[in-house]
Amino acid sequence: MxxxxxxxxxxxxxxxxxxxxxxxxxxxxxxxxxxxxxxxxxxxxxxxxxxxxxxxxxxxxxxxxxxxxxxxxxxxWPENPLLPKDVHERSVDRFWAKFIDEKTRTMWEFFHKFGEEQEKAVKDNLEILKTIEEHGLGDKKFFGGDKLGLTDLVFGWALHILVPMEEVAGIKFIKADTFPRLHAWMKNFSEEPVIKDNVPDHNRVIDFFKTRRELYKTSPHHSQTKVN
Ligand SMILES: N[C@@H](CCC(=O)N[C@@H](CS)C(=O)NCC(=O)O)C(=O)O
Incomplete structure (x- = not known):
């Protein structure tokens, strides 16, 4: 091979x-x-x-x-397919993977910003999450249906990046009462063996983001402080 x-x-x-x-x-x-x-x-x-x-x-x-x-x-490697068989369903999954991929850096803005700018970034995130929950995930277990697929992997950063960022910034977006379906998705996603066994150590990520946020506070225009 x-x-x-x-x-x-x-x-x-x-x-x-x-x-x-x-x-x-x-x-x-x-x-x-x-x-x-x-x-x-x-x-x-x-x-x-x-x-x-x-x-x-x-x-x-x-x-x-x-x-x-x-x-x-x-x-x-076609085993455990990431995309559904049905051609239309495949394009829907690709649509959401692209949508979430394109919004990823926008959704990190709340972490780089302070005061009014941060409030605006938080509002934007709530709108994006509402769209993802209502139109993308709906009542499905995973974005593509019953099994982990392309869009789940693309949005997987919600687990190991968004959660630590929220913890460091003191903001919580995906809660059981605000986004119940995304909240359930996060739980299902985090419990999949392939995900559970392959996420970076939470404390290491927290330390990484604490350093970044401190740097950004003292030097807001320093590009190296951004999560890249
Ligand atoms: N659109 C790219 C984004 C990849 C990306 O942003 N990689 C970052 C690390 S998270 C990188 O290599 N940054 C180095 C640089 O910009 O110089 C992808 O999906 O692969």
Whole structure:
């Protein structure tokens, strides 16, 4: 079998969604942790356009951009499919994966902001979450139905990024009384073995975000303080 390598960064939601997909498929791979302030020559060679992780390298050929990587993985290793069989259902799942992916950085803004700016970011998040809950998840267990799929992996950062960010910033978005269906989804998602066994240590993530928030408080325009 061709060798599989993944270039990632431990708290990154973009590399973690790829790890979850590979684990779900039972694919053996070598994980290479990148030092983002000092990127390796290999990463720059494999992703010369965006120069970002994650990059999956399969049989020596690189694939960049996490959504593209997830679809590649689903095509190469069809077991435990990430997308439904029905063509229309597949496009619906892709729609929500894209929607959530595009909103990800917007939804982190509340963590970088203070005062009125933060209030605005919180309001925006509530609107986005309402849309995701009402139109995306509905009454389903997972976004694609009964089984973990593409959109669940894409929104998985709610577990290991949003929850610690909320804890550090003292704000709580997804509660049983505010977003009951998303709240139930979080519980179901967190209990899936492949997720439970492959999330970064909560305290390590909390420390990471505490440092970031302190830096951002003292130096709001310092780009390195943003979660990237
Ligand atoms: N759209 C990309 C986003 C990947 C991304 O933002 N990666 C960040 C780490 S979380 C990165 O490599 N940042 C380094 C940089 O911007 O220089 C994807 O889905 O793969």
């Amino acid at each position: 061709d060798e599989v390598k993944l270039f990632g960064f431990w708290p990154s939601p973009f590399s973690l969604r790829v790890i979850w997909a590979l684990k779900l498929k039972g694919v053996n791979f070598e994980y290479i942790e990148e030092n983002l302030p000092n990127k390796s020559d290999l990463l720059l060679q494999y992703n010369p356009v965006h120069k970002k992780i994650p990059v999956l390298v399969h049989g020596g050929k690189p694939i960049a951009e996490s959504l593209v990587i997830l679809e590649y993985i689903d095509e190469v």
